[in-house]
Amino acid sequence: MSGSMRIPSVLWAHRTTYKNSTGETPFSLVYGREAVIPGELMVPTKCIHSFNESSNDEGLRANLDMLEDHREIAAIREAANKQKISKYYDKRFKPMSFRIGDYVWGNNEASRAENTGKLGPNWEGPYEVIGISAMQSYILARINGERVRRTWHATNLKRYYI
Known part of the structure; x- marks a missing residue:
């Protein structure tokens, strides 16, 4: 792998971490599937052993068909999360007002x-x-x-x- 093709580990961690606001990873919202982390390639896991290229291509096409639905669901979750945070903030916010002479x-x-x-x-x-x-x-x-x-x-x- 060339130096320009490597993704810094901080970016990789950010892209593959589930976000509370959407319930998804940024990687899955872009590509429609979960990322295979480099550690899974080195250590044999169930995902690696059960890999079949023909069924993988079919699965990728199905995931791409469902990608818009996943993005819409993530947008709904994010809006609900923003509303929840706004409600929490508004409950504790006390507007300041002053009168002439204060x-x-x-x-x-x-x-x-x-x-x-x-x-x-x-x-x-x-x-x-x-x-x-x-x-x-x-x-x-x-x-x-x-x-x-x-x-x-x-x-x-x-x-x-x-």
Whole structure:
């Protein structure tokens, strides 16, 4: 086997591992059958002993005929899995909302005001909410009354308790 024909073992492991979201391996969704791993070629197994080329060709054709059905079933499973994950997330998600006059901290990473490094503060402020813009965006001002140039989304703010 030439160097260009070898598949790195990490890719092989990824392509032949069953995925929870689809219930299939990526290899089987592409080729319509399960891969024979190199270890099975070296160690005699039932699959290798019972190999018959003529029946294998018929089986491959049958698998290719069923390939679209397998892909549709995998797509349905993946959609159900995404819905399940979304339901789990939505159950624990608590949207943040602030009123005019509330004090908040701003996420330092979101503002990128200054690179404080690894040990720097994660939050900056406090700021006062002076206006509410569309889609959970807030207009802020510093404590001294100076207005902040841009609006901040609620996901980058947290309540400041005095």
